[in-house]
Amino acid sequence: MPRILFAATEDDWHDYRHCLPRALQEKGIQAELVPVHEGMDPALVDYIVYAPAGPLQDFSPYTKARAVLSLWAGVEKIVGNASLTQPLCRMVDHGLERGMVEWVLGHVMAHHLGIGFFAAHQDGVWRNGHAAPLASDRKVTVLGLGALGQACAKMLAQVGFNVIGWSRSPKEIERITCLSGDAGLKEALIEAEMLVTLLPQTPQTTNLLDAAHLGLLPEGAVILNPGRGTVLVDEALLAALDAGEIGHAVLDVFRVEPLPATHPFWAHPRVTVTPHIAAATRPETASRVIAENIASAEAGQPLLHLVDRTRGY
Incomplete structure (x- = not known):
């Protein structure tokens, strides 16, 4: 026994x-x-x-x-x-995986469809020029193609998004454009209208998304980070948000948890904080x-x- x-x-x-x-x-x-x-x-x-x-x-x-x-x-x-x-x-x-997939898909769809924009403009003005493109015309990059990253990438591709995946070692996944290595990371970021980070915490991934790498993203890109808080350099992200280079960031994980009440993420108009609930x-x-x-x-x-x-x- x-x-x-x-x-x-x-x-x-x-x-x-x-x-x-x-x-x-x-x-x-x-x-x-x-x-x-x-x-x-x-x-x-x-x-x-x-x-x-x-x-x-x-x-x-x-x-x-x-x-x-x-x-x-x-x-x-x-x-x-x-x-x-x-x-x-x-x-x-499986339960953890499904929770992560639903969190990622929900936030990607909200920003893809511009739900926040319309919610903020309930002022009687008819803005019918703000229809979203089709998912097939939207490029979403998923950094990290482990079990959770692959599950999210496959679901996004199934919905119709143009999905690029990046991992340290080469992978082949049906319907996903898979990139790897330093050159692949640069390409993956340059193409990312939406960026989902699902990397593990390792010495290689800590501070990976610094000012230089964030600067590769298209203007107005949306970042979703339900992976590890140490991947993003907070100060670099805040600077990119303030400059309008990054359109919005949805953050579920942080360097210090619970996120201190005085942290600028809480009050920033272009940041959505969720309290580490993406994959319980x-x-x-x-x-x-x-x-x-x-x-x-x-x-x-x-x-x-x-x-x-x-x-x-």
Whole structure:
């Protein structure tokens, strides 16, 4: 019987304490599942279900643990932990993916159709010259073609947008113009009437969208960032917005969270702030991912969604 330590907050435990045992049972796994605040002998733990917001930071006592299974899609808060020698798996969850796709599609469509413009001009003037182009005439660039980036890019292409995708390594995706490398990044930005950033947080992506790269975007471009707050240089974005070079920015992630009440993003007329809600982990679907991974390991099969420590994701 595997012993599983639920190393997250007590609020998380409240959300998972029924659905995680149910998901394990559905996979035929009889397990001892204990929340970290109740305690379990580290030497007995086989699997650690982990959230960075929880109390566990030192993994060295867990010498028997076969894997650390993160509840978060991002692993930047744990991947550099020197005490973590166990295999680390990130969360790849259908519910999380669908939430991200819906957030991206909703905000892209709102700006594509000019909903904000018409909402701000309810003044009796008939502006029928402001009809949006067809989606096929609008270029949308998606930076990052991991699981979430690909899902969003495919949905945007399905709606009809002209989608360009960029990733560090070359990819081929049907109906998506895939670019890579430094030259590909420049081309992807130059074409981006709308830019969606879904890059992981790595040394290579931190501060990637600085003044120079933002300056490549077409005048009036719209930026959507539901990926990582560190990708954008805040000061450079604010300067580009003030100059009218960037038309609008919809931001869901930030360098400091919660976003401080005094941060200029809150009051800027060309910024929409959403409070890190684009891709929430949903306990029901996430529990099934955790159970599937444990079932795979217990059957002697490879772990799913294993993190490459050298790449940081």
